[in-house]
Amino acid sequence: MKPIHDEKFSTIERVQREFKEAGYVCSRQIATTVYLAYHLCKPVLVEGPAGVGKTELAKTAASFLDVPLIRLQCYEGLDESKALYEWKYGKQLLYTQLLRDKLDQIIKGENGLDGSIRKLHQYDDIFFSMDFLEPRPLLKAIQEKKGAVLLVDEVDKSDDEFEAFLLEVLSDFQVSIPEVGTIAAVTKPFVFLTSNNTRELSEALKRRCLHLYIPFPDQKLEREIVRIRVPDISEKLETQLVAFIHEVRKLDIRKVPSISESIDWARVLMILHVNQLNVDLIQDTLNTFVKFEEDVRLVKEQLRSMAEKAIQASHT
């Protein structure tokens, strides 16, 4: 990344402020880690429960730096040819067919096999050049002249082999393609890796990254997030909503509502032109943030008391 964006990363406060302007309210911890990651040229490994804005962080970073976001979604079975590069076989075949006449002309003068091959050798790199290379996310990120934000999403879903391969790319930011040579990054991309902790990542990968754990935010921060994402919301509703969501998170349910779900709920309530919460309303819109049948039942059991607490919250 360096040194194009040095100015944007001059202080931690600035990072925090500009992220907020881009619509991402980040705690000091997040801002500090992003700041450090830029200055140390290190990838950031972001962990935390689903829906706390791990992916969003990378997207915001891209818009903050005004560089493209290149996303690599990991899954079991992801391999080099889908992550790094692939030869355009079809194009190669098509071109050899089309250029058959030309090739004949080139070889024409020569009689022996030896001579023909020697002559062809002068041209052979044509079919294995950058024109016939299909860059996949990792290579694309390295090739971006002005840098890019590379988001390796859900890296814990990939296989061990891929994780090992990723190490090489992340530590040197270069890729070697046997036919072409080594391509090194002109500007190192800013890398975010996200993980949901479905399995332990290897020590080696963790060592190379800065580690950021994003927990569920406290009420104050979450209110701020909701306000930024849903600007029309009244202060009263926003306080009640966040308080209620926090009450739900305290319950022992299968899937706790995430930030993105609080935002969704806020949007739903805006569409319904609601100014403050009440029990019936919560009951009707419960399914925007509670997604399992058992959870719904559990929440409904305690709905009344939780709703009261939430409504009280706006009075204090």
Add this chain to the structure above:
Amino acid sequence: MDSVLGNFILALRGSGIRVSVSESIDAMHVTDLIGYGDREMLKVALSATLAKTLAEKEIFNATFDRFFSTDVPFDHACDLEGATEERGDEEIPLIGRMILSGNMAGLAVAMSQAALSVDITGIQFFTQKGIYVRRLMQQMGFDELNDFIRTLRRGGDEEEARLANILEQGREDLSDRVRNFVERQYDLYAGSAAEGMIESYLKNARLTNIEQHHYQQIRIIIRKMVKNLRDLHTRRKKGAKRGQLDFKKTMRSNISYQGLPFDTRWKMKKIDRPKVMVICDVSRSVSTIVRFFLLILYSLNELIEKIDTFIFCSNLVDAGSVFEKYDLEEALVRLQTGTGLDIWMGRTDYGQSLRDFWEGWAGSLTRKTTVIILGDARNNFGDPEVGTLKKMQERCKRLIWLNPETPSLWGSGDSEMKRYLPFCHIARECNTLNHLEKVMHSLL
């Protein structure tokens, strides 16, 4: 690298966070960038570079707070003008002067320098505290200070006596500080060493001999052990299915060779995590060791997904629900006494228990199942039902018998171990944590 950061990393390692060299280099860059000015920011920044899991972050925060704890400043800047004026500065030893002028920062620096020169990071045992306190004091010049106070007293002058009093008070105060300082350093650096020693002792001690107060520690050791095992083994491994061509993959990888099968790909199969069924004797004959068995079972239950646990005495019951419902202490008591379970705590009956197992759960025994039996095979001369064990062995992948008795006692008295032996894939003596660990390894 500056020594503060170095010592901090040492302290982190002491508390169980693995910090690699490259990470310490990162931490150094971080302190260069951020500086030591803002405590919270430094904490966040170092936490991002040094602690890489949620659990580690907790340890990190605790260690950080302990390491960078601040002292209350000295309050000895008393009215001393009269006393010091007529004396040349050279006469009073350096720390004496610092005490008199209330130079708190100077004293702190002197203390850290002294700590550096006596290499306090080497402290390992609590018995060494006294020595280190003494060495630190010596290094800081307490001896000179004492001499000076003595000469002052000998003079008999009133002004001088007053000065001596103030210096003495300051000295007491400072020595308290030194003691506290050493105490803290001991906490930081010695924790791991002492822990390591106790741990290795506990691992090798016979479980029957371990006293109750080590119990908490055993619990932690077992958790660590099980966690290690899990980290090693939860990843699904791949193995080649020998000789089977993976047609799709081969086609794809050979497009570049015009479809000639030049680069062949073979079918792989994923080897699944083991499925484990544990049967545990909770009768009185093994009561001393059963706590540990149960402890291990409990930890395994938390960490491994596919595990079924059974306990038996006169008959056999499924104990999985107890593990799920109650916390550790409660579960252990419930299992040992059989509260809330349909178990009869009479004479141990291996025959009946094996029969119960066969009748109730034989269906879930498959070629992937590993069965572990924990017990001493002392059957009170009843029918051992060797045939049932044989049937079980035939159906499962592996049958492991862990016996708390040493092999020389197997088969003696009412022990039926010798008769069960032919139908166990593995039978081992198991009465220390190390034994257990080895068995768990071979299991996974």
